[in-house]
Amino acid sequence: MKRLPLEFVRCLNCGHIFNRMFDYTQVPYVNNPNRMYNRSALWQEHLQDVCSRILPHLPENPVVVEIGCGEAHLLARLAQVNPQGRYIGFDPHADLSSPHAGVEVRAELFEPHRHLEELKPDLLLSRHVLEHLMNPLAFIQETAFFCSWFDIFPLLFVEVPCIDRALKTGRLEDFYYEHNSHFSRESFAHFLGHVHRQPLLIETGYGEEVIFGLTRFEKNEQFVQHAQDSLNFLAKRDQTFLSVTKTLTRFLQAGKKLAIWGGTGKGAAFLNSFELDLQRFPRVVDSDLSKVGTFVPGTGQIISSKTELQTDPVEIILIATQWRVRDIVQEIIADKIPYQQILIEYQGELVDYFEAEHPYR
Structure with missing residues (x-):
């Protein structure tokens, strides 16, 4: 033994x-x-x-x-x-x-x-x-x-x-x-x-x-409140998944060209959470040049430079990382990257960055 x-x-x-x-x-x-x-x-x-x-x-x-x-x-x-x-x-x-x-x-x-x-x-x-x-x-x-x-x-x-x-x-x-x-x-x-x-x-x-x-x-009211908040979050998570994926599918069916900004960390978590696979959503860019040429973990897209959006523009830029969305929008404007719409996920929906009410401006 x-x-x-x-x-x-x-x-x-x-x-x-x-x-x-x-x-x-x-x-x-x-x-x-x-x-x-x-x-x-x-x-x-x-x-x-x-x-x-x-x-x-x-x-x-x-x-x-x-x-x-x-x-x-x-x-x-x-x-x-x-x-x-x-x-x-x-x-x-x-x-x-x-x-x-x-x-x-x-x-x-x-x-x-x-x-x-x-x-x-x-x-x-x-x-x-x-x-x-x-x-x-x-x-x-x-x-x-x-x-x-x-x-x-x-x-x-x-x-x-x-x-x-x-x-x-x-x-x-x-x-x-x-x-x-x-x-x-x-x-x-x-x-x-x-x-x-x-x-x-x-x-x-x-x-x-x-x-x-x-x-x-x-x-212990705190125990109960934390548990209820967690259950509410889980329920909202399922609703968010359905809403976001339904909207993205509608864009694809309409033939919209779309790129996702953010391919590692929270950006990669976003792609994996919403099952944004390489076949349907091949274009992923990132602000960090050191990440260019690497792959999004889990979904497999090659991360491209943001400059590719200048030479091969898209209609919709979906920013996957809300916590630094203001920085990214400033980059897009400063680099004169063309777009028709910039989207973020907020409260379970994909919303227009400039037109919707949200706390990230």
Whole structure:
């Protein structure tokens, strides 16, 4: 079996430690899940302590979901104490035989975009899972987003190993490959602060070897607004593509001679975004002489000098890079390049540079 690389680094802001060489695909959890031993007397006392911390915060008939439930021992304890609730454990490697009649085990990953709306949990549990992930914060932020999106704001209980004692005593064995992330008390508090500015509790347990916290997801209007803006942009993108390509097709059918100004960077992105291929739109020019004779990446046109528009003029010049359109128009005028119309794309339409209202003049 090959040795896997360890290169632990520390965040100087919050103190979090992680292995920047970690690759989740190298850990064979599918064939042999790395479950911690959890049947000792002291560990059972710890579980009972955790259970007592959680119960006062639950409603009478709670829906409790555990992410990465393993053998679902904590869910079973909660179900025994409060059998009126519903208890669901998610773990793709779980044994489907439930440890308690009131616990439902699903051998699958918990997916916030699906399961939050389906189950509407009062509490999400995650114990000794986040330290194994490539990016635990990204997972929690994804969950926080969908909580805001669906207007579902459950409690969140998280437990992970605490690295503080290992750092104080110089222990080396804590730093092994399966544990990518190592939380200190400081980094754990910083982590939970991304869910809510004021966690309900943060404590250490099991001889200060683990740290756990309870907090509640809260509405984040910024999450929702950014997501809605992105969806609106995507919808507009499809409309823009149809409008621009329809207009260009109409020009071609009318026999108009057309050149596109801008063949690299954003210009190349424009040509590729609108699928302006070499066969239908062979003429591409650029202001930069060093680009002349090179090819537009993706669509294949040879980039020509702008001076070719003086000797072989076109009727329509389509400027592909709005951010420097004023410079290009000044070049066209200064070099006395003939044209009938200069077009740019604005608000999803091809518009006349001189006649339309736009912010690029």
